[in-house]
Amino acid sequence: MIRVLLADDEAMIRAGVAAILATDTGIEVVAEAGDGAEAIELARAHRPDVALLDIRMPRLDGLAAAAELRRVAPDTAVAMLTTFDEDEYVARALGEGVNGFLLKAADPRELIIGVRAVADGAAYLSPRIAHRLIAKLGPETLARAVPARKQIDALTPRERDVLTLLGEGRSNLDIAARLHISTGTVKAHVSAILTRLNAENRVQAAILAYEAGLIDRR
Known part of the structure; x- marks a missing residue:
């Protein structure tokens, strides 16, 4: 069973994501948080396999939470929930050891595939996110990062x-x-x-x- 911590400041988004993940009998949402600071505390308590974090959250955003999770729960894989206007956040998250980037508006099957991939130790980058990130940053900027x-x-x-x-x-x-x-x-x-x-x-x-x-x- 893949145990997931879900963090998003919008209750409706959390409910929707949790409902999608519940359709897979091999995935269980063990905790939900409304901000990054709460996500850190819940990660300490539940030690989930995957932390699924919104990038923009109050108190502690997803990027800061991802960095802290590397310290307090190093065995927890981190995947970020993003929207199309957050390409720069995605670029910054690369340096925080994030395992995956999932698009909120993507096909629900992509969410399950992504969670399963990062739980298995793989990287998962939504194809549409990768395409936009490369198009926006351009080859010269990417060359400084990779x-x-x-x-x-x-x-x-x-x-x-x-x-x-x-x-x-x-x-x-x-x-x-x-x-x-x-x-x-x-x-x-x-x-x-x-x-x-x-x-x-x-x-x-x-x-x-x-x-x-x-x-x-x-």
Whole structure:
């Protein structure tokens, strides 16, 4: 069972997200918070597998809460709930070790896929968020945050395959099944990819996969 902490200052949004997650019998919302500070306290108490945080919240916003969660609940994966006008927040969150970015207006199935992916240790970047982020920041700005596209050439063909699936938000288990390799081998490839690309986390690697044209941007 994947245990989720949900934090959003809008009660209706929390209710809607909780209702969507409840349709998956393998996911349970164990706590709900109305702001980032409350989310930190609930994370300490419940130790959820995934914390799903709105970016804009009172007292402590999602970015600050994500940074604090890395300290108080390092085993909790963090995914951010975003809207189309928050691209700059998404860019800042890359440095906070956030595992995923989910769009509030996306298909409900994407929410479940994203939560399952980050719970499994994968990065999940909503395709529409990735497309907008790249379009807004531009190659020169992204190059200061993640390696230049030419570094993709340093990857082996298998590593490129893994990076492509990682960029699509696939979990380690899914990547292993698609490439007919073990999850341990997938983890080893991901570690090598992050090292070769000088990426701090899987989300940065996923964005680089988009920038390099490995992922369909539609």
